[in-house]
Amino acid sequence: MHFLTRVRCYLVAMFIFCCGFAQAGETVKIGFIDVLSGPFALTGQGSLKQLKEVVLQLNAKSDPADPKFEVVEFDNKGSTQESINMLKAASDKGIRFITQGGGSGVALTLVDALNKLAEREPERAMVYLNYSAMDPLLTNDRCSFWHFRFYPSSEMQMEALTTYLVNRKDIKKVYLLNQDYTHGQTVSKSAREYLGRKRPDIQMVANEFIPMAQIRDFAPYVAKIAATGADTVITSNWGSDLTLLLKAAKDFGLNVNFFTMNANNPGTPALMGSWGVNKVAVIWNWLGNANTPELEKISVAYKKKYNEDFIFAAHWNTMNMLFQAIKQAKSTDPKKVAFTLEGMTYKSPLGEVKMRKTDHQLEAPLYLGIWAKQGSKGVKHDSENTGYGFRTEAVWDAYISSQPTSCQMKRPAP
DSSP, rough: HHHHHHHHHHHHHHHHHHHHHHOOEEEEEEEEEOOOOOTTHHHHHHHHHHHHHHHHHHHSSTTTTOOEEEEEEEEEEEEEHHHHHHHHHHHHHOOOOOEEOOOOOHHHHHHHHHHHHHOOOOOOOOOESSSSSGGGGGGTTOTTTTTEEEEEEEEHHHHHHHHHHTOOOOOOEEEEESSHHHHHHHHHHHHHHHHHHHHHTEEEEEEEEETTOOOOOOOHHHHHHHTOOEEEEEEEOOOOHHHHHHHHHHHTTOOOOOEEEESSSSSSSSGGGGGTTTTTEEEOEEEEEESOOHHHHHHOOOHHHHOOOOOOHHHHHHHHHHHHHHHHHHHHHHHHHHHHHHTEEEEETTTEEETTTTTBBBBEEEEEEEEEETTSSTTOOOOSSEEEEEEEEEEEHHHOOOOOOOOOEEEEEE
């Protein structure tokens, strides 16, 4: 009898292992594979810290029988090859859910690797939760069943921004300055295409690309911007390539608009001061001064706890939707969770959001913030203790920025 009991226990354990049945209070590890060293480290480190805080809060409010999450960090050093190495390390640790957002080149590499892994060793398949890699290819020709994006693509952001620029008749000359890789190239292409359709009167005075993380002095670029007579710069730069660009513009006293996708990232707000007022803008999936009480509460508590800004609201949607999918699927099996995530709606602090089934792109609002003095209209909270912050200039519902998709999703058998 004792022997039979042991056999039954063994068979149950094997069933749970093979089928991913969610055990009461099971801990699900999330592999954070992103840049934690080098010139873009501040962004990656800030994102990791905020993800851990979201997980801490989610675990604290869940019931004892609910799944719990643990974040395991892997430094990919911003390298595609190192990302593959870290993916293997995560897989070897039994991690079946990963998240990344720092760089579309890395994201595309991870998607290719995960597709091969799922095909070669389906029992080791992993779900990739993308919190900010923006290349449209990820939800178009290179879409994957194993990839879910919880952040708007660069085309979605340009669709929203150019819609806003329709009514900015003061903007007449635009200088495009972007990093020379897939994301920067897409921003350049879509900005030219969408403005050509919506504001054909705008003159594109330059379309320039820079090598990533190699320029230490942007003064020559700022001088070129000034020489063209541009009144506006559109840039997708991030990390040191944005911080140093804005520093050079400030030192020069350049009086033009900067429409960015990352000016709220760690280290950038601290240098702008009064120079950036009504000049520097950021397109993001949420802003600290937006009318979103639940996220505002989280943001205020985070700043009080760490004296740092909470900006990565994508982590909130990502982890809460993953939590909901695991509970709904009654399983931690990546394939079952992925099928459950498809088409899922979630009542987020931003309103109802939906993971589009056709291409795994989250449909959610988009925000435009413009740098302004704290205490002025719409600026209750500052950024990085500067006395300045981003006021909410525009909010776009999901349908405004929505893009068609060429995704032909290849799904495994259920």
